Amino acid sequence: MDHFALWLAAFFTLGIYSFLYKDNPWYKLCEAIFVGISAGYWVVTLFWDNFHGKFWVHKFEDWWLWIGAALGVLMLMRLFPKIGWISRWALAFIVGATSGLWMMNYFSSNIMRQVQDAVLPLFGTGFEASFGAILANIVVAVGTIAGLVYFFFSKEHKGVFGGTARVGILFLMVTFGASFGYTVMGRMSLLIGRIDFLFSDWLGLIR
Amino acid sequence: MSTRTKEILVVAIVAALFLIFYLRKVFGAPPVLFPGTVSILVVSVIGLSLLWILIRTLAGRYVERRVVFLYVGIAVTLPLFMTLSQKVSVAPEVQGVFSSFEKLSAGSKVLVSFDYDPPSAPELQPMAEACLYYCFEHDLKVIIMGLWPQGPMQANLALQKVLNDERISQKNLQYGVDYVNLGFQAGNEFVIQRMGSEFRSMFPADFRGTPYEEIPLVTNIRNFSNIDYSFNIGSGYPGTREWVQIAVDRYGLKLGAGNTAVQTTEMYPYLRAGQLAGIVGGMSGAAEFEFLTKWIGNATKFMLAQSVAHMIVISFVIIGNVAFFVGRRTRERKS
Amino acid sequence: MRRAVPLVITTIVGATFVIRYFIPHYPFNRLNDWFSDWFAIVAACAIVLGALNLMRISIQKVVRGKPAWGYSLVTIVAFLLITIVGLAAGREYRGPDTAFSWLYNNTYSPLSSSMFAILAFFVASASYRAFRARNLEATLLLLAAFFVMLGRVPVGYVLSSFMPDGYRLTDLAVWIMNVPNTAGQRAIMIGIALGIVSTSVRVIVGIERTYLGGD
Numbered sequence: 001m002d003h004f005a006l007w008l009a010a011f012f013t014l015g016i017y018s019f020l021y022k023d024n025p026w027y028k029l030c031e032a033i034f035v036g037i038s039a040g041y042w043v044v045t046l047f048w049d050n051f052h053g054k055f056w057v058h059k060f061e062d063w064w065l066w067i068g069a070a071l072g073v074l075m076l077m078r079l080f081p082k083i084g085w086i087s088r089w090a091l092a093f094i095v096g097a098t099s100g101l102w103m104m105n106y107f108s109s110n111i112m113r114q115v116q117d118a119v120l121p122l123f124g125t126g127f128e129a130s131f132g133a134i135l136a137n138i139v140v141a142v143g144t145i146a147g148l149v150y151f152f153f154s155k156e157h158k159g160v161f162g163g164t165a166r167v168g169i170l171f172l173m174v175t176f177g178a179s180f181g182y183t184v185m186g187r188m189s190l191l192i193g194r195i196d197f198l199f200s201d202w203l204g205l206i207r
Numbered sequence: 208m209s210t211r212t213k214e215i216l217v218v219a220i221v222a223a224l225f226l227i228f229y230l231r232k233v234f235g236a237p238p239v240l241f242p243g244t245v246s247i248l249v250v251s252v253i254g255l256s257l258l259w260i261l262i263r264t265l266a267g268r269y270v271e272r273r274v275v276f277l278y279v280g281i282a283v284t285l286p287l288f289m290t291l292s293q294k295v296s297v298a299p300e301v302q303g304v305f306s307s308f309e310k311l312s313a314g315s316k317v318l319v320s321f322d323y324d325p326p327s328a329p330e331l332q333p334m335a336e337a338c339l340y341y342c343f344e345h346d347l348k349v350i351i352m353g354l355w356p357q358g359p360m361q362a363n364l365a366l367q368k369v370l371n372d373e374r375i376s377q378k379n380l381q382y383g384v385d386y387v388n389l390g391f392q393a394g395n396e397f398v399i400q401r402m403g404s405e406f407r408s409m410f411p412a413d414f415r416g417t418p419y420e421e422i423p424l425v426t427n428i429r430n431f432s433n434i435d436y437s438f439n440i441g442s443g444y445p446g447t448r449e450w451v452q453i454a455v456d457r458y459g460l461k462l463g464a465g466n467t468a469v470q471t472t473e474m475y476p477y478l479r480a481g482q483l484a485g486i487v488g489g490m491s492g493a494a495e496f497e498f499l500t501k502w503i504g505n506a507t508k509f510m511l512a513q514s515v516a517h518m519i520v521i522s523f524v525i526i527g528n529v530a531f532f533v534g535r536r537t538r539e540r541k542s
Numbered sequence: 543m544r545r546a547v548p549l550v551i552t553t554i555v556g557a558t559f560v561i562r563y564f565i566p567h568y569p570f571n572r573l574n575d576w577f578s579d580w581f582a583i584v585a586a587c588a589i590v591l592g593a594l595n596l597m598r599i600s601i602q603k604v605v606r607g608k609p610a611w612g613y614s615l616v617t618i619v620a621f622l623l624i625t626i627v628g629l630a631a632g633r634e635y636r637g638p639d640t641a642f643s644w645l646y647n648n649t650y651s652p653l654s655s656s657m658f659a660i661l662a663f664f665v666a667s668a669s670y671r672a673f674r675a676r677n678l679e680a681t682l683l684l685l686a687a688f689f690v691m692l693g694r695v696p697v698g699y700v701l702s703s704f705m706p707d708g709y710r711l712t713d714l715a716v717w718i719m720n721v722p723n724t725a726g727q728r729a730i731m732i733g734i735a736l737g738i739v740s741t742s743v744r745v746i747v748g749i750e751r752t753y754l755g756g757d
Contacts, residue, residue, distance in 0.1 A: 005644065005647070005648040006648075008648050008649065009647075009648045009649075009651075009652040010652075012649065012652045012653045012656065013652045013655075013656045016653065016656035016657055016660060017656060017660060019660065020660065020663055028610070028613055029613065029616060030653060030656075031613075032613040032614070032616040032617045032620070033616055033617070033620045033649065033653065034650075034653040034654065034657065035596070035617050035620075036616065036617035036618065036619065036620025036621040036623075036624075037620045037621070037623075037624050037645065037649050037650045037653065038650065038654070039592070039593040039596050039597075039617075039621050040593070040620065040621040040622070040623070040624035040625040040628070041624055041628075041646065041650055042589050042590075042593060043589075043590055043593050043621075043625050043628075044624065044625055044628030044629060044635065044642065045628075046586045046589060046590060047628075047629060048628075048633060048635060050582065050583070050586045051583075051586065052633065054583065062579075064576050064579065065579055065580075065583065067576075067580060068576075068579055068580030068581075068582075068583035068584060069583055071580055071583065071584050071587075072583045072584050072586065072587030073587070075584055075587040075588055075591055076587055076590070076591055076594075078591055078595075079591065079594060079595065079598065085544050088544065088545075088548045088754055088755070089547060089548055089551060090584050090587070090588075091548070091753065091754075092547075092548030092549070092551040092552045092555075092753075092754070093551050093552075093555055093577075093580065093581070093584060094581065094584055094585065094588070095552055095745060095753050096551060096552035096553065096554070096555035096556040096745070096746065097555050097556070097559060097577055097578075097581050099552070099556045099741075099742040099745040099746050100555060100556035100557065100558065100559025100560050100742070100746060101559045102738055102742055103556075103559075103560060103738070103739050103742035103743065103746070104559065104560055104563045106734075106735040106738045106739055107735065107739050108563075110731050110732065110734070110735035111732055111735045111736065111739070114728050114731060114732055115732070118728065135721075136717075136720070136721045139721045139722060139725060140721055140724055140725045140728070141725075142725070143721075143722055143724075143725025143726060143728075143729070144725045144728045144729050144732075146729075147725060147726055147728070147729025147730070147733075148729045148732060148733065150729070151729065151733045168729065169679060170678075170679065170682055171722055171725050171726045171729070172726045172729070172730070173679045173680075173682040173683045173686070174682055174683070174686045174718065174722040174723060174726060175686075175722065175723050175725075175726025175727055175730070176683050176686075176726075177682065177683035177684065177685065177686025177687040177690070178686050178687070178690045178718055178719060178722075178723040179723075180683065180686075180687040181686065181687040181688070181689075181690030181691040181694070182690065182694075183665065184665055184669075184687070184691055185691065185694060185695075187658075187659070187661045187662040187665050188662050190655065190658050190659040190661070190662060191659040191660075191662035191663075193655060193659065194652075194655055194656055194659045197652070197655075
């Protein structure tokens with residue numbers, strides 16, 4: 001069975017990579033299997049980990065969960081065109097909850113905490129910071145402000161304002177360059193993982 | 208010979224080669240390892256062939272994309288046969304995660320959140336294994352959960368590997384006492400939100416179906432205030448950002464992050480603001496973390512291939528730009 | 543009714559989460575807990591809805607004999623196979639020796655991993671063909687990418703090992719990530735957060751209604 005499993009996994013891996021040559025039925029077959037298996041995996045996991053755990057293990061203690069179940073059933077009504085409109089109630093719940101939570105989370109963590117960290121003494125409270133730390137503090141402060149100025153499109157980018165926005169663009173270019181570098185690293189890592197499977201687990205050519 | 212016939216012939220030859228290699232493995236042949244001189248020779252040949260590509264590109268004949276694909280494949284594959292060793296230099300952000308683990312005493316409760324799926328496994332699985340190995344070796348109690356449905360499965364694979372390591376298998380660790388896998392819950396950041404008041408409401412049973420109250424390790428764990436440290440291994444949404452926004456900023460949880468390289472760059476503001484204890488980023492971060500925890504994993508093994516792959520991409524960018532600038536200068540001279 | 547009730551639901555639920563932030567006591571903490579529990583259930587049902595919709599579309603393609611219906615049949619068979627295997631296995635469906643685990647390790651895992659790993663080839667090809675240092679901004683981007691790519695792998699240490707400690711490529715890569723990258727990411731983060739906050743306010747007070755769709 002192990003032999004069959006290895007060859008099956010290799011069949012799927014090479015089928016996906018056959019797309020690099022050109023689109024072909026082998027790739028399309030693998031893609032179709034992937035779509036079906038993914039959807040089925042989600043359904044099974046949700047059933048056992050979510051529904052079974054909530055509605056079978058503690059059936060009556062957590063009675064309020066049944067209201068959530070009713071909302072969930074409303075969501076599933078989207079499958080039926082005639083009464084599909086009622087799924088908007090469940091969708092409205094999702095949108096409202098997400099909006100409420102995100103509003104406070106993003107305001108607190110991504111605005112307040114970040115601004116708090118940006119508005120700090122550049123040289124340390126008692127001039128105790130090292131040269132490297134002072135330089136870093138100045139660069140981060142200038143870069144953050146300049147980047148925010150660039151994103152302010154209500155005023156024309158001219159004069160001092162425009163110059164600051166230009167500095168902001170340069171900082172953003174460094175950010176995107178770092179992101180590109182890490183993206184290359186990430187994608188290559190994934191490929192190395194698959195190559196390792198093919199040449200180590202499957203063909204035994206690599207230790 | 209028509210193109211179709213050539214394609215079928217190539218596929219048949221490659222399939223036959225794969226069968227031969229597979230049978231070689233089945234009959235117990237050892238893996239192939241290039242000695243040092245051969246490794247250097249291979250790297251030199253790759254370098255010379257890049258020179259050939261540069262000359263072609265300068266002549267205005269860009270190589271076909273399939274040749275580029277072949278180069279990437281070779282650049283990633285051949286280093287895996289090589290025996291060149293490399294020094295791992297530890298970044299301060301990775302050290303930050305490890306230092307947080309070092310401060311924990313035996314019996315401390317560590318919440319490890321597996322928020323990734325198989326595509327991210329080459330980067331994240333090594334750091335997950337290193338984390339579990341360190342925790343088990345230092346008698347830290349591990350509570351595993353996942354916001355992604357594949358997370359608990361990846362956790363099981365990591366547990367299998369670490370528990371079979373001879374240094375850990377001697378400890379006879381018990382499920383439910385030394386570690387537990389609570390499984391997956393849908394709901395993204397709302398799961399974290401709810402865990403802030405009560406773990407049990409989101410995880411009424413573990414992934415085996417054992418009711419929460421019957422698991423000795425978590426009986427006395429009500430919410431985040433009972434957790435000493437958390438390590439989030441994530442690759443997207445939901446992931447580290449949501450853990451920082453809710454568990455750290457609202458409930459004061461101490462958190463370290465392990466992220467894919469793609470996501471790592473976005474987490475640095477949280478690190479600087481002190482919301483994260485540290486970040487283990489990408490496969491290089493995983494290799495550094497393996498070095499610190501003394502876990503012998505895949506990330507260190509793959510770093511040579513990673514290095515060569517980066518050199519190849521940089522080379523292609525330089526070749527493309529050299530050709531661009533030379534061509535522009537030629538056009539300017541002509542006009 | 544079809545639009546009024548959803549708007550009221552959105553406002554009540556959204557406002558509860560906001561108020562709970564400031565008044566974490568009864569009844570808002572209880573409502574917050576209930577809504578979080580319901581969200582987990584509704585989100586799970588939304589995912590199941592997606593899966594069932596996929597099956598509905600696939601079955602329609604097969605029954606109507608649309609082009610490439612064979613692949614839709616394969617999708618349906620794959621879905622049914624893993625669903626039946628997983629549901630029949632019971633609570634320990636994820637155990638190491640179960641059929642579900644076998645399917646996960648030998649079909650789902652290689653397929654999903656390969657799908658994402660294939661991007662490595664396209665990144666390299668795009669870099670060769672399109673990445674040009676035409677101006678200062680593009681040059682800065684390229685240089686940052688080069689230093690980070692070299693500095694985060696051991697070859698960067700080897701190439702700059704003659705430099706004193708603290709001035710090597712590895713140190714430069716760490717500095718780029720911790721300083722200019724942090725500055726740029728912070729600016730982007732604050733900008734996005736401001737957008738999210740304003741959109742959330744619009745949704746909660748009922749100005750933004752596009753999520754309800756048409757009648």
